[in-house]
Amino acid sequence: MHSGPAIALTEISKRFGDGPLVLDHVSLSAQPGEIVAIVGPSGCGKSTLLRLVAGLLKASNGSIEQAGPEINPAFIFQDATLLPWATVEQNIALPLRLKGHSRKKQEKVARHWAGRVGLEEVLHYYPRQLSGGMQMRVSIARALSLSPNLLLLDEPFGALDAITRNRLNEELLDLHRDTDWTAFFVTHSVNEAVFLSNRIIILGRNPGRVSAVIENPLQFPRDSHTRESLEFQQRVAETTARLHEVLGCESA
Numbered sequence: 180m181h182s183g184p185a186i187a188l189t190e191i192s193k194r195f196g197d198g199p200l201v202l203d204h205v206s207l208s209a210q211p212g213e214i215v216a217i218v219g220p221s222g223c224g225k226s227t228l229l230r231l232v233a234g235l236l237k238a239s240n241g242s243i244e245q246a247g248p249e250i251n252p253a254f255i256f257q258d259a260t261l262l263p264w265a266t267v268e269q270n271i272a273l274p275l276r277l278k279g280h281s282r283k284k285q286e287k288v289a290r291h292w293a294g295r296v297g298l299e300e301v302l303h304y305y306p307r308q309l310s311g312g313m314q315m316r317v318s319i320a321r322a323l324s325l326s327p328n329l330l331l332l333d334e335p336f337g338a339l340d341a342i343t344r345n346r347l348n349e350e351l352l353d354l355h356r357d358t359d360w361t362a363f364f365v366t367h368s369v370n371e372a373v374f375l376s377n378r379i380i381i382l383g384r385n386p387g388r389v390s391a392v393i394e395n396p397l398q399f400p401r402d403s404h405t406r407e408s409l410e411f412q413q414r415v416a417e418t419t420a421r422l423h424e425v426l427g428c429e430s431a
């Protein structure tokens with residue numbers, strides 16, 4: 180059973196300074212351990228929404244309520260942002276080092292997470308020696324090193340080839356099975372949104388608004404065979420149709 184935080188945004192609006200309204204009365208929620216996918220066109224406020232959920236930005240209006248454990252968020256971005264002069268192990272241990280944990284603890288935690296993402300053989304490699312997919316695994320391991328209970332993923336796999344992306348989707352769900360986090364996952368891929376999420380939020384833009392909330396009852400566990408199922412393909416087709424319906428000719 181998952182014990183991550185439950186999060187509810189109610190009527191959230193956001194404006195930067197005296198600029199235009201970026202988010203307008205956005206309401207959405209995640210239950211403990213749920214993965215909520217956010218899909219929408221460029222500039223509709225997806226990244227802003229993640230930063231609001233993490234408490235890095237303050238909403239202009241509306242409220243964000245959390246239930247369960249106090250949130251301990253971690254971000255994963257499309258750019259792995261690894262330190263080029265540090266090894267895989269040192270990159271994964273960085274958050275612990277910054278928090279002043281002992282070397283022994285840094286090593287133990289980094290090796291644990293490197294093992295969980297399949298990097299135990301390359302602990303002493305530098306980022307330039309890794310493929311894009313491996314760099315993303317380091318980024319995931321680094322994000323998980325402080326045992327977050329809320330993951331905010333901002334198009335993390337958008338720059339990867341389709342095969343690597345699918346594999347990382349599967350690995351992320353494997354990690355999710357035995358770790359306690361609630362997640363908001365921004366993606367431009369309907370396929371990815373359907374594969375990963377419990378619920379898909381479609382955001383429209385100018386200003387960013389919830390255009391549709393699509394429940395996704397596709398059963399867990401999901402693996403590579405899930406994509407071949409008729410149910411998965413139907414959900415992708417229905418979600419794509421809904422996206423076109425609510426966003427008109429705007430592409431996500």
Ligand SMILES: Nc1ncnc2c1ncn2[C@@H]1O[C@H](COP(=O)(O)OP(=O)(O)OP(=O)(O)O)[C@@H](O)[C@H]1O
Pocket residue numbers: 195198201219220221222223224225226227228
């Ligand atoms: N710190 C800021 N100050 C002023 N405006 C900002 C700031 N952050 C974001 N914005 C504006 O808010 C709007 C939404 O930006 P945001 O990055 O949240 O969109 P997005 O949906 O994540 O876009 P993309 O899919 O292209 O990454 C944009 O018009 C952007 O210029």
